[in-house]
Amino acid sequence: MDGFNTPQETAQKMVKIGKNKVRLSIFQMVVLGILAGAYIGFGAELSNMVTHDLAPKLGVGFSKFLAGSVFSVGLMLVVIGGSELFTGNCLIPISIFKKEARWGGCLKNWFWVYLANFLGSLILVWIIFYSGLWKVNGHQVGIGAINTALAKVNLSWSEAFFRGIGCNWLVCLAVWLAVAGKDAISKIFGIYFPIMAFVASGFEHSIANMYFIPVGIYLKGTEAALKSGLDLASLTWSNFFIKNLIPVTIGNIVGGAIFVAGFYYLAYLKGQKR
Numbered sequence: 016m017d018g019f020n021t022p023q024e025t026a027q028k029m030v031k032i033g034k035n036k037v038r039l040s041i042f043q044m045v046v047l048g049i050l051a052g053a054y055i056g057f058g059a060e061l062s063n064m065v066t067h068d069l070a071p072k073l074g075v076g077f078s079k080f081l082a083g084s085v086f087s088v089g090l091m092l093v094v095i096g097g098s099e100l101f102t103g104n105c106l107i108p109i110s111i112f113k114k115e116a117r118w119g120g121c122l123k124n125w126f127w128v129y130l131a132n133f134l135g136s137l138i139l140v141w142i143i144f145y146s147g148l149w150k151v152n153g154h155q156v157g158i159g160a161i162n163t164a165l166a167k168v169n170l171s172w173s174e175a176f177f178r179g180i181g182c183n184w185l186v187c188l189a190v191w192l193a194v195a196g197k198d199a200i201s202k203i204f205g206i207y208f209p210i211m212a213f214v215a216s217g218f219e220h221s222i223a224n225m226y227f228i229p230v231g232i233y234l235k236g237t238e239a240a241l242k243s244g245l246d247l248a249s250l251t252w253s254n255f256f257i258k259n260l261i262p263v264t265i266g267n268i269v270g271g272a273i274f275v276a277g278f279y280y281l282a283y284l285k286g287q288k289r
Contacts, residue, residue, distance in 0.1 A: 018197065025195040026109065026283040029276075032194065033110030036099070037120030044099055044127040051098035051128070052135025056226035058089025060143055062214065063227075067159030068152060076215075083214030087207045089223075090186070094193045095202055101129045102183050102222055103190045105271025112280040129264075136225035144233045157239025164231020165245060167224060168254040172262045175219055179266020180274070182218035185209040186267075187275035221264040228255045 020028060039047075062082040069078040093100045104124055110116035143149065149157030170178070192205030213220070232255065234240055235247050 019195045019201055020197065022195070022279070023283045025191060026279050028194050029106055029191065029279075030110045030113045030115050030284070033107040033121075034115045036104060036107055037110070037116045037124050039099070039124065041123075041127055044124060045131045047097070047099035048101075048128040048131025049135035049138070050096075051093045051100040052132035052137075052222060052225060053139045054092035054096065054098060054135075055089040055100065055132070055220070055222045056136045056139035057092065058086040059223045059226040060139065060148075060230075061088065062086040063160050063163065064148070064151070064156055067156045079215040079217070080211065083211035084207070086214045086223075087189075087210035090189055090206050090210050091203055094190060094206060095199060099124075099128045099131070100222060101125060101132050102186050102220060102267050102271060104128055105183055105268050106187050106190060106276045108272045109276035109280050109284070112277065113284055132222045133225050136222065137229060140226060140229045140233060143230060149230075149234060149237070149239055154237075154239040154242050157234050157237060158243045160227070161231045161234050161240060161243050161245065161247070161250070164228045165247065165250050167219070167228055167259050168249055168251070170219075170259060172258065175259050175262035176266040178217065178219035179221065179263035180270040181216065181266075182213045182220045182263075183267035183270030184274045185213040185216075185218065185270075186220065187271040191275060191279070219259070219263040219266070221260060221267050224255075224259055224263060228259060 062085050065085050066078045066082045069081065090100075090103075092098070093103065107116065107121045107124060111118055111121060149160060167175075186209065189206045189209035192209065193202040196202040196205045228250075231250055232252060235250060240247060
């Protein structure tokens with residue numbers, strides 16, 4: 016088709032992309048991974064800034080819609096700007112299923128990109144913390160960030176896991192649609208709608224949470240925390256890792272590697288010659 020690649024053409028392109036990703040050097044994975052972590056962090060920070068006081072005025076649903084709308088800039092920066100994002104790289108298994116890549120290369124990519132995404136997220140957390148932007152609107156921006164982080168660390172393990180599946184099913188579809196598009200506008204719209212849908216639905220993204228939760232932890236000792244009047248005892252690094260990051264990450268892998276990479280391989284590539 017003229018305007019976009021067909022699903023089968025997109026599947027073939029995804030195989031080639033995955034094959035190239037596992038061939039990146041560790042240096043490239045780390046540098047591009049740091050950028051992606053920061054880019055997703057920008058989307059997370061923007062969603063908090065835009066919606067921190069919006070729900071009482073326009074309703075929870077519309078507030079979530081706007082949060083998802085502005086958060087989508089993060090994946091636009093990743094895909095169009097060029098960087099390595101762990102959740103998007105959960106599509107690499109389509110290359111493995113097609114025997115164009117190996118699990119060893121995939122796991123190596125996941126490991127280094129995941130760590131680099133975390134570092135990029137933390138860099139942005141430090142920048143935002145020391146920028147004082149959380150003091151905007153009488154510390155309400157900071158209170159909103161704390162509320163978000165607190166809610167995330169108080170999910171049950173199963174809630175975090177299944178929300179992780181739903182999230183990366185949509186995130187990987189956003190990447191898929193971006194690859195299907197043949198021009199920048201097509202890629203932007205292909206990214207926008209699935210990302211808006213995942214955020215507005217309340218699903219959990221492991222890399223976004225590397226910003227959302229640490230920034231809340233950093234704000235625990237600030238005036239924003241005092242003004243919030245919340246019990247922040249559960250907002251800890253251990254709860255971040257054990258109750259959120261681990262189950263969400265596993266769910267993200269399932270959502271991307273099975274429900275997108277796996278299913279599209281079965282639909283369009285299985286049985287075809289290399």
